[in-house]
Amino acid sequence: MKNIAVFASGRGTNFAAIVKAVKNGRIKANLSLLVCDNSKAGVLSKAKKAKIKIALVKNESMIIRYLKENKIDLIVLAGFMRLLSPGFVRRYYGRIINIHPSLLPSFKGAEGIKDAFSYGVKFTGVTVHFVDELMDHGPIILQQAIKIGEGQTIGSLEKKIHKVEHKLYPEAIRLFVEGRLKIAGRKVKIR
Numbered sequence: 477m478k479n480i481a482v483f484a485s486g487r488g489t490n491f492a493a494i495v496k497a498v499k500n501g502r503i504k505a506n507l508s509l510l511v512c513d514n515s516k517a518g519v520l521s522k523a524k525k526a527k528i529k530i531a532l533v534k535n536e537s538m539i540i541r542y543l544k545e546n547k548i549d550l551i552v553l554a555g556f557m558r559l560l561s562p563g564f565v566r567r568y569y570g571r572i573i574n575i576h577p578s579l580l581p582s583f584k585g586a587e588g589i590k591d592a593f594s595y596g597v598k599f600t601g602v603t604v605h606f607v608d609e610l611m612d613h614g615p616i617i618l619q620q621a622i623k624i625g626e627g628q629t630i631g632s633l634e635k636k637i638h639k640v641e642h643k644l645y646p647e648a649i650r651l652f653v654e655g656r657l658k659i660a661g662r663k664v665k666i667r
């Protein structure tokens with residue numbers, strides 16, 4: 477079975493959705509490690525509760541040590557608010573995925589939901605993609621659009637987006653684990 481590491485810095489609702497999908501057998505893999513760079517992050521208590529090993533580290537060479545030690549096959553960025561170095565990304569290219577709360581390549585960055593809402597777009601969404609050296613960038617695996625209706629508030633939009641994230645990310649991870657994703661240049665083919 478493949479070994480997964482989730483990298484997270486915040487609340488960890490995506491982490492929790494992944495834990496659930498592994499527990500109920502939808503994702504057939506081991507969730508072997510949580511890498512967290514923030515000692516105050518809510519995700520830490522979620523990992524403790526789920527009895528998942530935690531690496532509280534910022535330093536990339538330390539992170540690599542943990543990844544090797546735990547024979548990690550897939551790195552899942554779930555609200556990891558730190559740009560990984562080009563060297564790190566090259567080493568693991570094709571084995572790192574990220575989720576972002578907008579329809580990339582629009583509205584990259586830490587405030588994807590707010591930025592799309594303030595811009596006034598009529599559709600936004602969620603993107604899961606392989607990670608390259610740039611921020612919120614790389615071959616797109618799955619994308620789901622969400623309509624921003626009349627009377628939509630930022631709060632209700634956030635809820636809608638998170639709900640979609642919690643379905644889309646486990647689905648993308650399942651495809652990876654089952655060996656169904658192939659990067660062909662800029663595009664990802666799903667078999």
Ligand code: GAR
Nearest residue numbers: 486487488489490555575576577585
């Ligand atoms: C998620 O909405 C994720 O898409 C976003 O951080 C949030 C983490 O929430 N990531 C980015 O904005 C990446 N640029 P969570 O800690 O509850 O999973």
